[in-house]
Amino acid sequence: SKWSLDDFDIGRVLGKGRFGSAYLARERSSGFVVALKVLFKKELEKNNVQHQLKREVEIQYHLRHRHILRLFGYFYDDQRIYLILEYAAYGTIYTLLQKEKHFDEVKAAKYIYQLVDALIYCHAKRVIHRDIKPENLLLAANGDLKLSDFGWSVHSPGSRRYTVCGTLDYLPPEMLDNREHDDKVDNWSVGILLYEFLVGKPPFETPSPQQTLVRIRNMAYKIPPEVSEGPREIITKLLIFEPNKRLSLEDIMKNEWIQQQRPIWNSIRGDKRRVQTN
Numbered sequence: 001s002k003w004s005l006d007d008f009d010i011g012r013v014l015g016k017g018r019f020g021s022a023y024l025a026r027e028r029s030s031g032f033v034v035a036l037k038v039l040f041k042k043e044l045e046k047n048n049v050q051h052q053l054k055r056e057v058e059i060q061y062h063l064r065h066r067h068i069l070r071l072f073g074y075f076y077d078d079q080r081i082y083l084i085l086e087y088a089a090y091g092t093i094y095t096l097l098q099k100e101k102h103f104d105e106v107k108a109a110k111y112i113y114q115l116v117d118a119l120i121y122c123h124a125k126r127v128i129h130r131d132i133k134p135e136n137l138l139l140a141a142n143g144d145l146k147l148s149d150f151g152w153s154v155h156s157p158g159s160r161r162y163t164v165c166g167t168l169d170y171l172p173p174e175m176l177d178n179r180e181h182d183d184k185v186d187n188w189s190v191g192i193l194l195y196e197f198l199v200g201k202p203p204f205e206t207p208s209p210q211q212t213l214v215r216i217r218n219m220a221y222k223i224p225p226e227v228s229e230g231p232r233e234i235i236t237k238l239l240i241f242e243p244n245k246r247l248s249l250e251d252i253m254k255n256e257w258i259q260q261q262r263p264i265w266n267s268i269r270g271d272k273r274r275v276q277t278n
């Protein structure tokens with residue numbers, strides 16, 4: 001591959017992930033700023049996830065969409081693998097949500113709209129993400145959402161072969177029972193996210209993974225009264241046990257409440273560009 005570490009000036013650490021860290025970096029000849037994700041081969045082998053990484057690279061490398069973080073390339077040396085990724089200046093939605101506690105309906109609708117736009121593109125290419133959660137949603141300098149971390153993505157239909165580590169909060173029943181599943185798993189996660197954006201925590205959250213598992217299986221959740229009818233309807237139509245009965249991504253885009261918020265998004269971005277996208 002044509003890239004090497006000498007092609008980059010390395011800047012600050014952006015953050016730490018499970019298998020390595022991401023650094024701000026600048027490609028020397030062009031001055032182009034990127035995020036360099038450094039993964040340790042030993043760690044990957046120890047967790048037996050090197051083929052997941054291979055699939056992540058193959059899938060993300062070929063996806064080109066304004067709300068999907070670009071993977072420009074990769075290279076490696078004897079201990080590490082380096083992913084050359086698009087740099088999103090404002091970090092993760094996870095951090096923003098922690099800071100703001102919860103989003104107002106305009107912001108929640110904007111992020112859901114942009115995420116669903118990215119997922120329609122992925123599903124059209126038979127790619128399911130399978131790991132949609134606030135930690136994997138980055139924010140670009142213009143405030144736009146960027147879906148990242150395709151480490152768990154597969155070509156539909158999929159079946160989970162690896163133990164899920166980390167939160168179960170976003171997994172649909174069919175993935176908990178390790179049953180065969182299709183792209184409707186991402187529809188479920190959109191419902192979880194919309195709830196979490198407005199309420200500040202995911203619907204099935206409990207102190208222990210075991211209890212969370214029971215609550216998901218029993219569909220034991222309540223939408224607080226302060227959530228208005230528009231988002232309430234979308235959440236209720238996405239958090240459905242039977243995958244094929246869940247609201248389609250297209251129907252989310254057409255939803256009246258989502259459409260009502262759109263004119264406000266453009267005005268927030270500062271009326272530098274009054275672009276009426278109709």
Ligand SMILES: COc1cccc(-c2nc(Nc3cc(C)[nH]n3)cc3ccccc23)c1
Pocket residue numbers: 014015016017020021022035037069085086087088089090091092138148
């Ligand atoms: C593993 O790397 C992590 C983990 C958690 C947060 C960040 C992070 N990332 C980015 N931007 C990025 C990251 C990538 C792959 N492209 N653009 C920006 C930030 C800003 C403040 C705090 C943190 C940030 C990275």
